[in-house]
Amino acid sequence: MKRAPRYDVAVLGCGLMGSALARRFASSGLAVTAWNRTPRGAEALAADGVRPSATVGEAVGEAGLVVVCMSDVEAARHALASVPSLVGVTVVNLSDGTRDDAEELARRLGEQGALCLDGATFCYPEQIGEQSALLVFSGSSRAWTEHESTLMLLGGRARHVSEDITGAKALYLGSGAFFLTALTGFVESTACLLRRGHTLEEIRETTLYGLELLGHATQAVASSIASGRHETDQATVHVFADGARKVLAELESAGIDSSVMAAVTGKLDATESAGMGHLGYSAQSLL
Template identity: 45%
Template structure:
């Protein structure tokens, strides 16, 4: 493909103007990038005009006139449908931050490669109001050359944003692992715990104070867990997995006796029971990794 970057009108075009897409477009414009926006419903893109964003109704024009295209369309399939008819990708880099799987990220990389389009896959791990702030976090993976060319623009999404790998699947893997498997379940478990404690008469300040102390301990334990899993070393002289299992079983009985479903705690007990049955009870808690895989 010929490089026509010099003829581009916009530094970046955002496709999809839902809450996150609109936040991205406003932020790029606020950070001094010449920004365009496209949406299936033109009114949503037009609503961004007062924020310095140029609405474009034609998808071909949006791609053709922009150095960088950030697709923020609900799913990868929906984004593929939107971009299917675009023929002129000369001098344009594509970033996809919609919701998809690692396999779909690899498919998108191949799709872009067939068209000679530099590609980065993205995973947004923050809320729209955090875009462009110290809490902003968007992970990117894929073409290192594309990252070098557009790093300043893409880093404008947040102080914690970063290229995590040259493998396009990596951002999606981290999204599934950190957000799907950890953050949301952990927050759900915390809701269960807080609901139970407050219903039993614990005052919020007391629960918050204890939580703060445990969060600090958790930060240390999280690093230890990754080291143990990576090395497959789970011996301990501190607290065996069976001790955790016994305590969790007792806690589950108490919560259920007072009318609580305790679904997250129940799932934890099931994992611990399985690990004990498999003979890992005398190892450390992180030996749960041995029953985490299907057929493990």
């Protein structure tokens, strides 16, 4: 049995996100230690009430809950491999990786005696601790029940999504396809609008309206994909494809790199070519 922990939480990895996690735990009144490969990353947190540990073993040996936030799962696996026993420790991995990475890390940590949760952070470091921040966790329900109140400090919308250790990564990676393409599409759009002389205030107004519209459109598209029914009484693929070609031409004539818009146009073209131009936007999912 591990002796009574001196710290409530150990954070391994004090980059931008790991530091935000450690600071949030500490400002909530928890006893926190932190380790970082480059020592100054952990030392910089001392002013926020986080005690730096010199080694992974020291940090893990003194805490019952270990939150790992490194660049990727491989780094997390490597750092924790040096700890001979993790009996009595719950490890929460918030480092990015694939579903397979999450599974493999949990298997190895389980062999070392740990209870495991894998997680994903759907927010920026500055949002950590806010009511609106979403973090998802998957894996051992026992570990979640034991540490729920601590992990909920990280964001008001933090939740356990699945007993399956890969559940959090599956949700994060699948959602990333939307977030990342939308954000890069926004970069193309904004560069074009600014080049045409529009103001940030104008862009803000149309963006906020666009986000409302997107909220509505995404719900409708999701329902159609789930039901397999792609008929529409609102707007057909033909209409969207015509519009997309004009948007692409506008970006090109403004001299903007338009690779995301070109990909969208290509996908709508392909949907038309497959004979589905009369259906709704969701018909692209049938390609």
